[in-house]
Amino acid sequence: MLNRCRPSHLQQDQIMLDIEKYKEIAGVAFTADARNSNAPQGSYYTDPEIHDLELKKVFGYEWNYFCHQSQVPNAGDYKTGEVGGHAVYVIRGKDGDIRAFYNVCQHRGHELLQDAQGNARVVVCPYHAWTYDAEGNLRGAPKMKEVEGFDRSKVKLCQVRCEIVGGFVFLNFSDDAPAFREMCPEFEPIITSMVAEVDKLQFVKQKNYDIKANWKIVTENFLEAYHVEFSGEAHQALGEIIDIETYRFNISGRTIEYTAGGGADDVLPYDKNAEDAFTNTKNAPFHQCFLFPHMTFSIFPGTNMMFVFNMRPNGPERTAEEIIYFTLDGSFSDPTETAEEYVSDSLNPEDISLVEAVHRGLKSKGYQPGRLMVDPEMKEAWGEQFVHHFNTLNLAALTR
Structure with missing residues (x-):
């Protein structure tokens, strides 16, 4: 079961938006303050004109992996x-x-x-x-x-x-x-803290998925843990792989960093106590970094892999998703092999089913954007302030 975490420090850049423009794009109920904001309107995800604008102002200006x-x-x-x-x-x-x-x-x-x-x-x-x-x-x-x-x-x-x-x-x-390190100064320190010799990583494999959903829906799904407790067996297992009681996050600029300890041994789909190749220690933590606009870098406890989710827009209603796996020696340990199978064959198919259903729902005339689940102090790691921050960055790019 997904539990509440203890308070964590929150650092969020103040991003100036053209209010009239962003409300036209995201809807009047999406506000600058995550604590009293609704989700964006459906057309924000499905309108071909917004998609074309994103190609120009988001993917045409931001640094793309x-x-x-x-x-x-x-x-x-x-x-x-x-x-x-x-x-x-x-x-x-x-x-x-x-x-x-x-x-x-x-x-x-x-x-x-x-x-x-x-x-x-x-x-x-x-x-x-x-x-x-x-x-x-x-x-x-x-x-x-x-x-x-x-x-x-x-x-x-x-x-x-x-x-x-x-x-x-x-x-x-x-x-x-600006140059990458000027635009995204937080990224390199985070990625180096995840893997000290990150520049020595070796590509192992890549799996590709054609998802019938807008790229923003797919990205949002990776940013919040609110759905983990309720969304299927693989997600419930994820709630055990990481120790939610120790879940921490930091929002800064174009990055969101998440950390947590490993979960209980007897509920994991792999042995998390295998020695971690990145730290040479056992019981290594869960560590994840989101980089705007479309990437997450993740390490699961007790594995020797870093895996990257890359969400590329393929028209307004499809996403070309890549899961890319890296290790320091170019091969998987036995626990890592099992963990990769869990991510690729169990967890990701559940996520794809979820986001495709959301995309279909957002096209419904009956959809009215609901309130985002954000606690008053924005300290709960399972909140949707991450979804709000992502869309704030995207809207800032669209209205720049």
Whole structure:
């Protein structure tokens, strides 16, 4: 059973919003104070115009996770994908640096790399064989020497801003956005406290899910524990994996950090007393960090894995969810293998069922946004102040 936690320190940045604009988007009952706010209105999640605005002002301005440096370990290794409606790829150069580019040829717009990942000494367009190096320079263009005034040296791929923090590769599509560590100064200290040698993590596996729900609904579901006690066997087990009596949280800027001790041995779906590879101790804590707009980083007690939930919008009514697993040695311990199966095969399917049902409900003419469950001092870790903070950040981005 999910119990109340003892008080925890709350630090929340004051975010200025254009009140008229955000009430038009989120509804008049969503207020700046979480303690007397209702949930946002249904159209906030389902309106295609809001989705398009989010692609531009949220995913087009914030730092977006793309991959991990261990997924492109060698010169020429690349990984492709889509972020916020942009087809992109990252590639490691001969100098060891990882760079990101829009995945489009500068000749007539053909997609360059079509495999999800691989290794390429040079990047060759499949259409007319224009060829680029890992720094984005045009190295070959068949028969273009015959074209008067054509200067190959002036043709370069359009680069995407790319920063690596703790081994995680983040992309940004805005020339005006601050650098990652300036925009998200809280993230690196948190992620380093979770795994001291975080930059040595190795990619193990990734599982992908197509969810019939808006990305904000999926993200909100990860931010609050209010539903854990009531939402199915896997969630009730989660309430035992972590010791809710020791649950603590801290809201700061674009991050929300959660910590708790491990639960009782006899109710866990795996042995939490196995030695923790990150701390070299037993009974290691539950530790989780949310990073706006769309990521959570988690460590379960007694496992040697960090797993990342990445929620990418795929239109206003679908989310491409990725669960990405990392360890320090690139393999799972036996308890971790069992814990991964619990997350992927039990817990996440329950979550998907929940958020898809919420999305269907939000489209109903009969939905009237209800009051968020937030205690007067905003100290209860199972409250919905985290949902409110997330939407405040999102609305601040939409109305900036």
